[in-house]
Amino acid sequence: MSRVFNFSAGPAALPTSVLEQARTEMLDYQGTGMSVMEMSHRSQAFVDIAERAQADLIDLLAIPDDYQVLFLQGGATTQFAMIPLNLLAGKRSADYLNTGSWSTKAIKEAGKFCEVNVVASAAASNFDRIPDSADWQVNSDAAYLHVCSNETIGGVQFHEYPCSSSPLVADMSSDILSRPIDVSRFALIYAGAQKNIGPAGLTVVIVRKDLLGNAAPDTPSMLDYAIHAKADSMSNTPPTYAWYLAGLVFRWLQELGGLEAMAAINKRKATKLYTAIDQSNFYHSPVAVRDRSWMNIPFILPDAAHDGDFLSAAREAGLTNLQGHRSVGGMRASVYNAVPEDAVDALIEFMQTFEKERG
Numbered sequence: 001m002s003r004v005f006n007f008s009a010g011p012a013a014l015p016t017s018v019l020e021q022a023r024t025e026m027l028d029y030q031g032t033g034m035s036v037m038e039m040s041h042r043s044q045a046f047v048d049i050a051e052r053a054q055a056d057l058i059d060l061l062a063i064p065d066d067y068q069v070l071f072l073q074g075g076a077t078t079q080f081a082m083i084p085l086n087l088l089a090g091k092r093s094a095d096y097l098n099t100g101s102w103s104t105k106a107i108k109e110a111g112k113f114c115e116v117n118v119v120a121s122a123a124a125s126n127f128d129r130i131p132d133s134a135d136w137q138v139n140s141d142a143a144y145l146h147v148c149s150n151e152t153i154g155g156v157q158f159h160e161y162p163c164s165s166s167p168l169v170a171d172m173s174s175d176i177l178s179r180p181i182d183v184s185r186f187a188l189i190y191a192g193a194q195k196n197i198g199p200a201g202l203t204v205v206i207v208r209k210d211l212l213g214n215a216a217p218d219t220p221s222m223l224d225y226a227i228h229a230k231a232d233s234m235s236n237t238p239p240t241y242a243w244y245l246a247g248l249v250f251r252w253l254q255e256l257g258g259l260e261a262m263a264a265i266n267k268r269k270a271t272k273l274y275t276a277i278d279q280s281n282f283y284h285s286p287v288a289v290r291d292r293s294w295m296n297i298p299f300i301l302p303d304a305a306h307d308g309d310f311l312s313a314a315r316e317a318g319l320t321n322l323q324g325h326r327s328v329g330g331m332r333a334s335v336y337n338a339v340p341e342d343a344v345d346a347l348i349e350f351m352q353t354f355e356k357e358r359g
């Protein structure tokens with residue numbers, strides 16, 4: 001068996017030790033004689049798995065008591081609708097910052113439910129930065145302000161969160177658990193699991209409890225946070241196996257030393273790669289230095305005609321999924337928590353060799 005260095009943007013690499021543990025427990029989970037996939041979500045064995053995962057997530061992110069953690073389905077995309085449905089609470093408008101493809105999608109969906117005030121957009125500079133907060137045109141009566149913490153496609157990330165007079169909502173799909181955050185600054189945080197949490201199919205929502213219970217009258221039950229909160233995220237069958245694997249990932253993070261330790265590794269990995277890009281005359285990063293993502297690192301070659309060769313030579317060297325998103329082209333290395341530092345070292349070495357041969 002050989003595993004490649006996987007730079008996929010999501011679903012993405014999982015820690016090998018987590019997959020090994022899942023393999024060990026695949027046919028007989030801790031003496032139950034069955035796989036976690038085959039268990040009732042109401043069984044004691046699964047309830048224990050679910051509660052432990054939730055407690056470990058609370059511990060990792062130091063989530064205060066006045067927040068509810070939800071393990072939902074539907075991906076981050078479903079949150080684009082759930083947020084206005086639940087948080088407008090009688091108000092007519094919400095503020096959104098547009099920093100790229102995922103903000104744009106969130107804005108479009110929210111427009112079905114409310115007036116969307118785009119406080120600022122980086123579209124004019126091809127989403128290469130986060131617009132300066134001094135220039136944001138916020139609405140004092142907005143129900144909330146929505147930001148995307150890390151634009152997975154553009155590779156733009158907040159390194160300092162904005163101060164907001166309205167409740168701050170963040171899409172952290174591609175950078176949750178990559179570094180410590182002060183949860184109390186946010187009204188709601190959401191993330192699809194398939195980057196830093198676990199397999200696709202699970203969506204984590206962390207919401208301040210006082211915001212629950214205000215869903216619009218016709219909100220379907222599955223889209224009402226309060227209903228999920230009341231049922232401990234088991235108002236219907238949850239994605240049990242993804243929840244279990246997320247729990248294994250949380251424990252892996254704890255054993256590694258928690259989010260401070262993870263952040264130090266992530267910073268080191270990203271810094272190395274950006275330094276290699278900046279020092280070369282061949283590769284180029286399209287993102288403003290201040291806002292460069294630690295998780296998704298896009299880079300371009302001097303001539304797109306080299307792209308195919310670069311990708312096939314990389315694959316041969318065991319480095320996979322480096323192609324940029326189909327909407328922007330170029331290259332992108334996603335270096336989430338589970339992508340080891342060795343993978344980044346191997347990528348840098350490969351890039352330097354390629355540059356020498358083709359540059």
Ligand code: PMP
Binds near residue numbers: 151
């Ligand atoms: N937001 C961000 C930042 C994302 O990266 C993604 C998926 N790549 C989404 C939202 C959409 O997530 P999902 O596919 O889970 O609906």
